[in-house]
Amino acid sequence: MRNRLFAVFAIAVLAGGGLAYGTYNMVQNQPKGTSSVATQPVVVAAADLQLGSELKKEDLTIVNFPAGQAPEGTFTQPSDLVGRGLIAPIVKNEPVLPSKLASKEAGAGLPPVIPEGMRAVSVRVNEVIGVAGYVLPGTRVDVVCTASPTEGRADTTSKLILSNVQVLTAGTRMEQDQEKGKPMQVTVVTLLVNPEQSERLALASTEGKIQLALRNPLDQTSPETPGVKTAALVGTTRALAPASRTSGSGQVRRSARASAPAGPVTQTVPMPDALPTVEVIRGDKRSQEVIK
Numbered sequence: 001m002r003n004r005l006f007a008v009f010a011i012a013v014l015a016g017g018g019l020a021y022g023t024y025n026m027v028q029n030q031p032k033g034t035s036s037v038a039t040q041p042v043v044v045a046a047a048d049l050q051l052g053s054e055l056k057k058e059d060l061t062i063v064n065f066p067a068g069q070a071p072e073g074t075f076t077q078p079s080d081l082v083g084r085g086l087i088a089p090i091v092k093n094e095p096v097l098p099s100k101l102a103s104k105e106a107g108a109g110l111p112p113v114i115p116e117g118m119r120a121v122s123v124r125v126n127e128v129i130g131v132a133g134y135v136l137p138g139t140r141v142d143v144v145c146t147a148s149p150t151e152g153r154a155d156t157t158s159k160l161i162l163s164n165v166q167v168l169t170a171g172t173r174m175e176q177d178q179e180k181g182k183p184m185q186v187t188v189v190t191l192l193v194n195p196e197q198s199e200r201l202a203l204a205s206t207e208g209k210i211q212l213a214l215r216n217p218l219d220q221t222s223p224e225t226p227g228v229k230t231a232a233l234v235g236t237t238r239a240l241a242p243a244s245r246t247s248g249s250g251q252v253r254r255s256a257r258a259s260a261p262a263g264p265v266t267q268t269v270p271m272p273d274a275l276p277t278v279e280v281i282r283g284d285k286r287s288q289e290v291i292k
Contacts, residue, residue, distance in 0.1 A: 039064040042095050043075040049090045051137055051169070054108030055081050063093065073098050087113045089137070110190070113168060119198045120168055122190040123205050125212065135189055139167045140215050143191075143201065147208025159227035161200050164220065166192040 046061040053059070060078040074095045075081055081096055085108030088100040102112030114120050125135075135141060143162035148155045169190040189212065193201060204210050280287050 038067040040067050040070055041065075041076045042070045043078050043081060044093050044095050045090045047092050049086055051086055051089045052109050052113055053086045055084050055086070055096075057082055060096070071095050071097060083108075085109060085112050110168065114192065118192055118194055120190050121193055121198045121201050122188050123201065123210060125187050125189050134214055135167055135170050135212055137167055137169055140164055140217050140219075141167060141191070142213040142215055143204065144211040144213055145204035145208045146211070147204065154229075154231060156230050157227045160223070160225045161204055162191075162193065162197055163222040164215065165197070168192050 041062045042065045043060050044063050046059055049055070049059060057078060060081060062076075062078070065074075074097065081101070084104065085102035085106060086100055087102050090096065090100060102108070106112040110120060142160055143165060144158055145161045146156065146158045148157065167189060169188075171188065191201065201210075280289050
């Protein structure tokens with residue numbers, strides 16, 4: 001009985017092993033598929049590139065995109081881009097598109113970035129004026145000027161003179177200190193303005209002090225402000241209050257100033273009129289009596 005069971009078990013093992021071996025050989029002998037996806041070369045930036053940069057060979061590299069998936073207008077050879085200037089910044093691995101390139105004859109640097117009819121004006125700033133380094137290329141700012149039209153301190157006024165101005169560049173440069181004659185590092189911000197705005201900015205930077213106010217790029221409003229003087233800032237002037245006076249019949253009579261428009265004015269409150277008096281003589285004595 002045992003011999004019969006052992007024989008059946010041995011036959012089962014041999015049959016299973018033979019089947020497994022045959023299946024393995026069949027799978028291994030089947031031809032492997034050679035499916036591949038078509039690609040196309042695309043020139044991309046090899047590093048972050050700033051506005052106004054001149055493209056060099058080492059600034060560019062080639063990445064294979066699936067055929068038909070690359071953005072329209074991409075380049076296939078870096079040699080087609082060498083020497084061209086950028087009119088917009090590009091980040092690493094971003095495809096280089098014609099919309100971010102200056103024309104071949106325009107060259108590189110800042111001039112190709114300036115749109116037709118606009119001007120680039122640079123002003124010196126410090127950490128406070130430059131909003132602690134947050135004024136960067138591409139941000140939007142307002143320009144506030146503080147100056148006195150009469151050279152008197154009482155007439156010193158702060159006024160918003162330019163609104164929603166684009167920053168082209170922000171950085172440092174070396175200048176010579178006029179007093180010590182040594183080179184010093186100064187921070188310069190270049191703003192994109194029209195010719196009329198360039199005149200206002202030039203006058204403000206030479207005749208007064210300017211301050212940059214950083215704004216949200218989504219905010220496109222251009223508020224009109226009246227400006228503020230030193231007297232109004234410290235509260236030495238206040239609005240005229242409606243005056244009233246009691247007539248002889250005991251009724252309250254409103255002054256003509258009560259109909260004046262509300263709001264702060266740059267006038268001081270007038271002193272009330274003196275009450276009428278009469279001189280009374282009693283013998284050798286004289287006195288002043290107030291008529292109420």
